[in-house]
Amino acid sequence: xxxxxxDGVEVEVPDGTTILNxxxxxxxxxxxxxxxYYSTLKETGGKCRVCLVKVAAGSAKDxxxxxKLVASCRTPVAEGMVVQNLTSPEVLxxxxxxxxxxxxxxxxxxxxxxxxxxxDLQNLAYEHGASTTRYEEDRRTFEKIDIGDKIQLHMxxxxxxxxxxxxxxxxxxxxxxxxxxxxxxxxISTHIQKAVDNDFSGNMIDVCPVGALTDKTFRFKSRVxxxxxxxxxxxxxxxxxxxxxxxxxxxxxRVSARKDQYGEVKEYICNECRYExxxxxxxxxxxxxxxxxxxxxxxxxxxxxxxxxxxxxxxxQLEFQKGRQLPEANIVPNS
Numbered sequence: 001x002x003x004x005x006x007d008g009v010e011v012e013v014p015d016g017t018t019i020l021n022x023x024x025x026x027x028x029x030x031x032x033x034x035x036x037y038y039s040t041l042k043e044t045g046g047k048c049r050v051c052l053v054k055v056a057a058g059s060a061k062d063x064x065x066x067x068k069l070v071a072s073c074r075t076p077v078a079e080g081m082v083v084q085n086l087t088s089p090e091v092l093x094x095x096x097x098x099x100x101x102x103x104x105x106x107x108x109x110x111x112x113x114x115x116x117x118x119x120d121l122q123n124l125a126y127e128h129g130a131s132t133t134r135y136e137e138d139r140r141t142f143e144k145i146d147i148g149d150k151i152q153l154h155m156x157x158x159x160x161x162x163x164x165x166x167x168x169x170x171x172x173x174x175x176x177x178x179x180x181x182x183x184x185x186x187x188i189s190t191h192i193q194k195a196v197d198n199d200f201s202g203n204m205i206d207v208c209p210v211g212a213l214t215d216k217t218f219r220f221k222s223r224v225x226x227x228x229x230x231x232x233x234x235x236x237x238x239x240x241x242x243x244x245x246x247x248x249x250x251x252x253x254r255v256s257a258r259k260d261q262y263g264e265v266k267e268y269i270c271n272e273c274r275y276e277x278x279x280x281x282x283x284x285x286x287x288x289x290x291x292x293x294x295x296x297x298x299x300x301x302x303x304x305x306x307x308x309x310x311x312x313x314x315x316x317q318l319e320f321q322k323g324r325q326l327p328e329a330n331i332v333p334n335s
Contacts, residue, residue, distance in 0.1 A: 004081040006030055019072035019083055020051055024262065030085050031262075033095075033124055035102070035209050036161035037073035039264055044166055045073035048159065049098045050124060054091050057082035069094055092128070099129045102159050105139045106210070109157060115211030117224040120263060121159065140184060147177060147189075148196040150216050150275055151205060155187050158212035164188065164204040171268060172198040188212070199238060202274040206257050206265050217275060218246075218254040227253060229291060232283035238270035244289050245280065252278045261292065 003012045006023050007030045013022045021039070023031045032053055037045035045051075051073050055066040060080025069091060072083075085091055103125060110116045142155035160179065165188070168175035177190040190196060196204070205213050227246040234241045246254040255274045257265040277283065 002077045002079045002081070004077045004079075004083060006083045007085050007087045013077055015077075017077050018045075019053060019055075019070075019075050019077055019081075020045075022077050023072065023083075023085070032072045032085055033120075033127075034073055034262070035120055035124065035159060036163065038163055038166070038207060039262075040266060040268075041163065041166040041170060041207070044163065046071050048102070048161055050095055050102075050128075052091060052094050052098070054084040054088040055081060056084050056088075095128045096130065099124055100133070103129065103133070104135050105156070106159070107139070107141075107156050109211065113157070113211040114214050114219055115157075115208075118263075119211060120209035142187060145189075146195075146216070148201055150202065150271070151196060152214050152216050152219065153188060154212050154214065155189070157210050158188055159210055160186055160188070161209055163207040163209070164213060167204050167207055167268075168196070168198075168201070171200040171203060174198055199270045199272070200268055202271045203257065203265065203268045206259070206268075209263075215254060217278075221253050222248055229289035231258070231286040231289045232280075233286065234273065234277065234283050236270065236273055239273060240267040240269070241273060242267055243269055243273055243283075245283060245285070247280070250280060252280055258289075 001012050002015055002017070003010060004019075004022060005011075006019070006026060009026050009030065011022055011026050013025060020032055020034060020037060032051040034045070034051045035048035037048075037051065049071060051071055052069040053072045053075075054069055055075070057063040058066055058081060059078035063080070072085075102121065106121065110119075110122060113119070116122065140156070144152055144154050147153045162179065165175070165178050168177060177188060177196055179186055180189045181187055202215070205215050224246065227248050230245045230247055232243055232245045234243075242258055244256050244258055245252050246256065255269075255277065257267065257269045259265055
């Protein structure tokens with residue numbers, strides 16, 4: 001075990017733990033942001049650089065500071081290490097610069113992007129970005145392409161976090177897409193326009209931190225803050241069957257995997273659960289999904305939904321399908 005201090009808060013973690021995961025054990029605002037690291041995907045991290053922190057003391061044995069800022073997602077802790085995140089003006093200034101680089105080629109698509117409201121880059125730009133841009137050159141642009149019958153790639157929005165390639169490598173046995181080109185010509189694409197077609201390809205959408213990979217079955221159907229996310233499950237032989245149903249009224253607009261407080265999927269779901277079961281009757285609804293109070297999604301107060309009324313409405317739909325006409329009933333929040 002190793003004891004270290006992050007922004008004045010002491011924490012003890014197992015040897016080999018990264019600074020980022022040590023900060024996550026403390027929680028709160030001092031956790032560095034991460035756009036490429038994903039705890040459930042091996043070898044991720046070290047690409048976006050937004051998690052840079054300052055190591056003011058390397059260890060108890062060698063208290064000298066590290067000469068440069070380090071990526072907290074790839075740097076292991078040491079006994080007696082002292083880390084500065086929000087308390088270091090150097091870190092905040094560097095993070096602001098990294099965000100500016102990430103936004104150089106990123107389009108101002110928030111008003112029409114399906115990721116708006118749950119976009120990590122949007123949150124990062126709001127917290128650390130500048131209100132104006134200094135960039136005067138032409139931005140690189142790409143045509144939108146379909147890399148599968150259910151997934152659309154909008155490469156202009158991509159920040160090259162590589163998460164989608166790690167998903168394909170580690171969850172499937174037939175990766176057909178990757179990063180092509182070098183430097184500012186790099187792009188995510190399939191080899192000779194092959195289609196991404198496997199049982200877990202939809203998870204690429206869940207891990208994408210921006211709106212580069214979108215669900216074609218959900219595109220432009222609704223803003224996420226107008227939907228009501230509900231935890232649900234079903235018996236599935238391919239995955240855990242534990243999902244979030246994004247509902248509008250009694251209709252299921254989207255099915256996604258469940259994410260933790262850091263926006264990371266812990267149990268990946270199959271495409272059958274994601275795309276082929278858009279009927280609420282196919283699921284056992286557990287209740288409203290808790291979304292962080294700072295998220296715009298939580299502002300529609302969906303957690304006040306009466307679960308018993310929802311279950312009665314599902315039963316009413318089943319009766320209707322059997323040919324027995326029943327009066328309509330709307331699911332409304334509790335007063």
